[in-house]
Amino acid sequence: MEVVATSRHITERLTALRAGWHLDLDTFRAPTPRGTVTFSNLVATLSPSAARRLTLACHYDTKVLVSPGAATFVGATDSAVPCAMLLEVAAALDGPLRTSKEGDAEVTLQLLFLDGEEAFEEWSATDSLYGARHLAARMAATKHGAHGTQLTAMSLLVLLDLLGARSPAIHSHFPQTHHWFLRLVSIEKRLRRLGLLHASPHDQPFFRLSPAPGLVEDDHIPFLQRGVPVLHLIPLPFPWVWHTAEDNEDNLHPPTVEDLCKILTAFVAEFLQL
DSSP: OOHHHHHHHHHHHHHTSSSOOEEEEEEEEEEETTEEEEEEEEEEESOTTSSEEEEEEEEOOOOOOOSTTOOOOOOIIIIIHHHHHHHHHHHHTHHHHHHHHHTTOSEEEEEEEESOOSOSSSOOSSSSOHHHHHHHHHHHTSEETTTEETTTTEEEEEEEOSOOSSSOOEEOOOGGGHHHHHHHHHHHHHHHHTTOSSSOTTSOOSEEOSOOSOOOOOTTHHHHTTTOOEEEEOBSSOOTTTTSTTOSGGGOOHHHHHHHHHHHHHHHHHHTTO
16 A cells, blocks of 8 residues: 555544644655655654653555566555554544543653565665664654653553464563563453453463564664664564465454454553553
């Protein structure tokens, strides 16, 4: 999907809510293997003056398939569903978020919709993560509060990617944020036990306590390198449709998407004490 239209859709969805989001379009140009390209990150902050932020992030660009005769890449899991999940959290918590904002809460919610995650050719340090690299550097250089920056104001960055397929296995990647991962594990168990999820208590959990098979380079890296605590919510192994034309709506599993939305919404509500 064309990123301008996607950005417009995200903006319309957020401005229609009652909470009153502050939207910032971070537009910049960067060299790529296919020439200089214009990118735009969309930063939505509920209360920009709040001391700290719980930041949820995803990328909203899609991979360009370059093989001869390649079909259009929709990117349902990569990363339309994560974008939709962020919008759903904002909508589901619209009333409590507005109340929190009016009460000058110390911690606010921030949403990052990042451009340029995908490589144009071969993934490398310079051909990938265009939006995340630019925004992390910009935030690190932008003052916030008396002594900090927009980056140090992030209490936690939760990055969503490749979600929407059946039976995801999501692992904890960083000791610094393992206690927050355990909160997700606890929320999932509680919601399953109460019968509030499509998945039953006897199914494999989405959030696994087994060791992660490995680390994945993704949009969190430029933030992690600057000291931001990160939860990386990505299934390992990747969905079988990854980077193929099969990554479309037909291969999503709506009950899993709905369950993940409920878990994430509960996590945000607990984190922000809504």
